[in-house]
Amino acid sequence: MEARRYLEWVIAQKFTRVDGSTRLYVARENVFPGLSAWPIPHDAPYKPNIDRSIMAIREGGLYEKWSIDVIGEARRVSRAKQQGSQGQGQGQGQGEIAAGTEADVGVKALTIQHLQGPLLLLVLTLGFSFIAFLTEVVIGKYCSCTSPIPQKH
Numbered sequence: 001m002e003a004r005r006y007l008e009w010v011i012a013q014k015f016t017r018v019d020g021s022t023r024l025y026v027a028r029e030n031v032f033p034g035l036s037a038w039p040i041p042h043d044a045p046y047k048p049n050i051d052r053s054i055m056a057i058r059e060g061g062l063y064e065k066w067s068i069d070v071i072g073e074a075r076r077v078s079r080a081k082q083q084g085s086q087g088q089g090q091g092q093g094q095g096e097i098a099a100g101t102e103a104d105v106g107v108k109a110l111t112i113q114h115l116q117g118p119l120l121l122l123v124l125t126l127g128f129s130f131i132a133f134l135t136e137v138v139i140g141k142y143c144s145c146t147s148p149i150p151q152k153h
Helices: 003-014 047-059 062-090 094-105 116-142
Strands: none
Touching: 003 062, 047 062
């Protein structure tokens, strides 16, 4: 992320008031324009494709849309936090505001959709181990091989 976008994000996250305004102003133009670079080897065969993709994203406005969405979300979370701290000071509705703020910012609970992969892996490995166990029992019961080396009398 470039420095200007990062600065706007930090201002939105840390300096946004409850009404959505800020005390800070970001200038319209940068004093020192900066360029971004991608670490791509010289003469890489995929460089033209990457250049085309980056230009399509930039010209299509996807980068601007993403920046606006991220900054808007940071402002919303900052306002919710400030409303939560004001609600706690007044003692009105602090449970609802605190719960909403934690749900937006904090760790989310795992659902069955999140655990489908690990559960499927568990079922497959349990099934495989059960089949291996049954195979050992059947081979041990019906095979008369008690010793791998034949003994002479």
